[in-house]
Amino acid sequence: MEPPKRILSLPVSLSSLVLLLSAAAPLAAAEPTLTDDSQCGCYINNDNSSTYFTDHRFFDFRSLSQYAGVPAVIQDLQASPGAAPTSDYFTGTEWTSFWMLGSWNNSNGARSDATVTMANSPNNIYIEANTEANPSSQTYLTLRTQRLNDFQTAAEIESASTSFKYLSLRMRARTVGAAGAITAMFTYRGADALANIQEADLEIRTADPRNLLHYTNQPAYTDGGDVVPEATHNTTMPGGLDWTAWATHRMDWTPGLTTWWVDDEMVAQIAFQAPRDESNIILNAWSDGGKWTGNMTKFDAAYLQVQWLEVVYNSTEAAAASSRKMVRRDGAGGCVAACSVDQTPQLGKPVMLWNNGAAAGMRVNAGGRLVAWVPMGMVLATVLLSTGLLV
Structure with a gap:
């Protein structure tokens, strides 16, 4: 009969054994691997x-030559808001499942200092060919605003959903054109009273120096006209x-905070008046002749041009909080199947x-690398055998 294996009485300290175990535990590491959204239970920022x-969701406007074309500006105030979409791209499911084309005007007196009638038109939202030297894309999305004889024609796209609650919104974009306009990217929740509006925005004023950016958790002023300095950076x-x-x-809109980045460099962070409740997403290019925009010279124009838009988000809508995604979250502040777009x-x-649902024992380390772990009993046996402690 074979005698039982025994542990030799060798002078190995507990601290030495722990050191050996910690060195042996991570057996394999791999870079994060490409996947698709159907496999992701949640998304984590960097x-x-x-x-x-x-x-x-990701919207790519860089290779849409089949839809490219710059429409003539509609000169009639009454016809402009009801204009048809400029191409079939804006009637396709990819677009209409997420975005809407704005067609409202400022006749309701939303801004008391406006001196020019402003009308949003679907005609000012189009796919444009990139004609610059050594272009970084074939095409891009354009939002146009122009001062006409009798009014300012403008452009706005907004999300079909108003139920976003926390998100990370990104756009590859530039602003070009004449002074007197605003281009913007923001979240918005309207209210009857100014103090109850919830809005987090990036605004570019084309009358400003060309390196200046405005970040605000609105409102940035009171009903009496006083400025709220804590709201703006x-x-x-x-x-x-x-x-x-x-x-x-x-x-990045997270609980109690908005954080802003340019080319992966953080440039602003505002906790004051951070949005709290469900909101929608808006991009626009506009002017109303007021103090904030300035008054654009007749027939001058400005443009927000966008190569792509990307958003990772939470939504309170039942369709967004699907059972698949809820189940794949665990109860310890983590996510069973976690992805990154960064x-x-x-x-x-x-x-x-x-x-963790597909490969038990897998986790991510602090550097974002996937590490494989094996049961500690197996590691212990491996260590003891390799050091001659188990015979």
Whole structure:
């Protein structure tokens, strides 16, 4: 009969054994791998926050030559808001499942200091060919605003849903054109009283120096006209850029905070008046002749041009909070199948950070690398055998 194996009485300290175990435990590591949204239970940003997002959408305007064309400006105030979409792209499911084309005007006196009638028109939203030297894209999305004889024609797109509650919104964009306009990217929740409006915005004033950016958790003023300085952070573009150059602008709306980035560099963070409730997403290019926009010279124009839009988000709508996504969250502040759109080598396509549902024992380390772990009993046996302690 074979004698039982025994542990030799060798002088090995507990601290030495712990050191050996810690060295042996991570047996394999791998870079995050490309996946698709159907495999992602949630999304995590690269900002070290604890906020998880359940959904992801990416809109790519860089290779849409089949839809490209610059429509003539509609000169008639009555006809402009009711104009048809400028191409079939804006009637397709990809677009209409998420976005709407704005067609409202400022006749309701929303801004008391407006001196010019402003009308949003679908005609001012179009796909345009990129004719610059050495272009970084074939095409891009354009939002146009122009001063006409009798009114300011403008452009706005807004999300079909008003139920976003926390998100990370990004656009690759630039602003070009004449002074007297605003281009913007923001979340918005309207209210009857100014003090109850919830809005987090990036605004570019074309009358400003070309490196100046305005970030605000609205309202930035009171009914009496007093400025609320805590609501706004004004800063310059990083790296010597100005807003006429292509740059990636990003807003992270997380509980109690809005954080703004340009080309992955954080440029502003505002806790005061951070949005609290469900909101929608808006991009626009506009002017009303008021103090904030300035008065654009007749027939001058300005443009917000966008190569792509990306958003990871949470929504209170039942369709967004699907049972699949809710089940795949665990109860310890984590996510069973976690993805990232920041670490991906392919824009718009997520990478899988970890999927505990598909591979038990997998986790992500602090550097975002996937690490495989084996049961501690097996590690202990391996260590003891390798050191001659188990015979």
